[in-house]
Amino acid sequence: MVSSEDSAWDVPPSIFGTRTGGPTVQRLVLGGQLHRLRESRGISAEQAAESIRGSHSKISRMEHGRVGFKERDVSDLLTLYGVTDSEERAALLNLAREANTPGWWHAYSDILPTWLEPYVGLEAAASVLRTYEVQFVPGLLQTEEYARALIRLGSAVSEDEIDRRAELRVSRQDPSINGHITCTKRLRTIYEQCTQVDHRAAAIGVVPSQHDRPCMRAFSDRQGPIA
DSSP states (O other): OBOSSSOSOOSOGGGOOSOSTTHHHHHHHHHHHHHHHHHHTTOOHHHHHHHTTOOHHHHHHHHTTOSOOOHHHHHHHHHHTTBOOHHHHHHHHHHHHHHTSOOGGGGGTTTSOGGGHHHHHHHHHOSOEEEEESSSOOGGGOOHHHHHHHHHTTTOOSHHHHHHHHHHHHHTSOHHHHHOGGGGGTEEEEESSGGGTTHHHHHTTOHHHHHTSHHHHHHHHHHOOOO
């Protein structure tokens, strides 16, 4: 039996706030906890799989956070691993429910590649982001007008797709990025050749409004002229 003193549950449930990246982070955290519990009890993946009527590959996908979780499976695994503390079981089962909740980006599944979805979730949960840009303004700092102009230069096949992709890009932005200089605490950007930031976009008249954002003015004050 795993007691509250030697439990593998080493992440306080209280850390899971409203901005945790949708199901992405919950799946990774729950999968990691299940893996640590199994390892601490010396139980093989095959034994764990048998307890939930599954396969070794299913246990692997669960522990790597690549799939959703059935509450019954999680409950059976916790019983197998000797987790009897009611609060710990409740926290993990609640995490399983959250891990099955579609992320906000699910509404853009028609244009968002499946492989990119986990990154969007992790981005939403991050407290600090670092990005290196040679030519373009980082996506999390782009205005919708700027984003639409850049997307139009790419491979989008219709105006509807351009609008959807621009809307998705803007939706990724934390509210603080839209109107507060405090965004500099969340996104740290290195500009190279900053006097050459996207001349193609400048040619169609979107850079002035882009750089007029409070967030961009903050970077301008810190890094020097951006355009």
